[in-house]
Amino acid sequence: MSKPTSGGFEKTPGWLDWYAGPSKPQFKLPPNAVDAHCHVFGPGAEFPYAPERKYTPCDASKAQLFALRDHLGFTKNVVVQATCHGADNRAMVDALKASNGKAKGIATVKRSISDAELQELHAAGVRGVRFNFVKRLVDFTPKDELMEIAGRIAKLGWHIVIYFEAVDLPELWDFFTGLPTTVVVDHMGRPDVTKPIDGPEFELFLKFMRENTNVWSKVSCPERLSVSGPPALDGERNAYQDVVPFARKVVESFPDRVLWGTDWPHPNLKGHMPDDGLLVDFIPHIAPTKELQQKLLVDNPNRLYWPEEK
Numbered sequence: 001m002s003k004p005t006s007g008g009f010e011k012t013p014g015w016l017d018w019y020a021g022p023s024k025p026q027f028k029l030p031p032n033a034v035d036a037h038c039h040v041f042g043p044g045a046e047f048p049y050a051p052e053r054k055y056t057p058c059d060a061s062k063a064q065l066f067a068l069r070d071h072l073g074f075t076k077n078v079v080v081q082a083t084c085h086g087a088d089n090r091a092m093v094d095a096l097k098a099s100n101g102k103a104k105g106i107a108t109v110k111r112s113i114s115d116a117e118l119q120e121l122h123a124a125g126v127r128g129v130r131f132n133f134v135k136r137l138v139d140f141t142p143k144d145e146l147m148e149i150a151g152r153i154a155k156l157g158w159h160i161v162i163y164f165e166a167v168d169l170p171e172l173w174d175f176f177t178g179l180p181t182t183v184v185v186d187h188m189g190r191p192d193v194t195k196p197i198d199g200p201e202f203e204l205f206l207k208f209m210r211e212n213t214n215v216w217s218k219v220s221c222p223e224r225l226s227v228s229g230p231p232a233l234d235g236e237r238n239a240y241q242d243v244v245p246f247a248r249k250v251v252e253s254f255p256d257r258v259l260w261g262t263d264w265p266h267p268n269l270k271g272h273m274p275d276d277g278l279l280v281d282f283i284p285h286i287a288p289t290k291e292l293q294q295k296l297l298v299d300n301p302n303r304l305y306w307p308e309e310k
């Protein structure tokens with residue numbers, strides 16, 4: 001059954017709703033595992049979608065996110081501001097406040113944000129900002145504005161999450177390497193997995209991580225990057241085989257600087273919507289040892305987002 005978009009909003013045509021009734025993963029997540037990339041959408045009636053948004057999703061509430069967390073076996077979430085909410089962080093902050101300390105957040109802010117507002121976000125559990133360079137998702141923000149924001153949030157001990165397409169890395173290289181704090185790349189910088197893993201495009205991404213030890217990567221979103229699948233549906237526990245070598249290379253090369261997240265509720269997927277339980281079963285394919293799994297799912301995200309628990 002189609003999921004609602006409340007508040008009088010109308011879903012983007014062709015929008016795929018998140019998967020209802022995901023399976024139980026076979027892979028047992030270690031204690032204190034973090035889903036380090038997920039979103040909430042609205043609900044639109046309570047937290048309206050931003051006028052400048054490029055898509056209108058179905059609602060995906062905090063309660064639904066927390067239910068998924070518990071079902072899959074995660075302990076915590078990092079809720080990343082979705083572009084459909086623009087720089088209005090209320091839905092994300094509301095989720096953090098309701099989480100009992102089990103969620104931290106990544107915000108989107110404008111240069112006009114006051115220090116007091118930044119402090120309020122910090123108190124709610126925000127620990128970073130997101131800079132988005134994916135043209136189908138956002139309008140361009142001038143780099144001097146982003147650099148000014150970077151300088152301000154670095155003083156709070158926050159980091160910067162960047163989302164971009166692999167082909168744009170050369171043009172963005174100088175800006176990224178000039179950022180004054182930890183930088184976390186969304187979805188491995190979206191490699192084209194039909195290109196060779198040892199070709200110039202992916203090699204540039206590895207060089208970016210090798211030469212800049214403040215750069216981390218989320219090895220997430222095989223469902224977005226995969227071309228030949230098979231999709232995580234119908235009991236398939238060997239999904240997205242074309243993405244495995246890329247993600248595994250990043251995990252094995254930089255075991256202390258990788259994170260994993262479901263990307264629930266999976267905005268803008270066109271072909272299929274994955275079963276999130278089967279998506280969790282993708283993890284041991286890219287982090288094949290207990291030690292790598294512990295770093296990816298527990299040690300790294302807790303070090304970055306819950307350092308106070310050490």
Ligand SMILES: O=C(O)c1cc(C(=O)O)oc(=O)c1
Pocket residue numbers: 081082083084137186224263267268
């Ligand atoms: O590739 C995407 O469409 C996408 C969109 C968003 C967002 O709209 O915030 O976030 C993601 O992590 C991925």
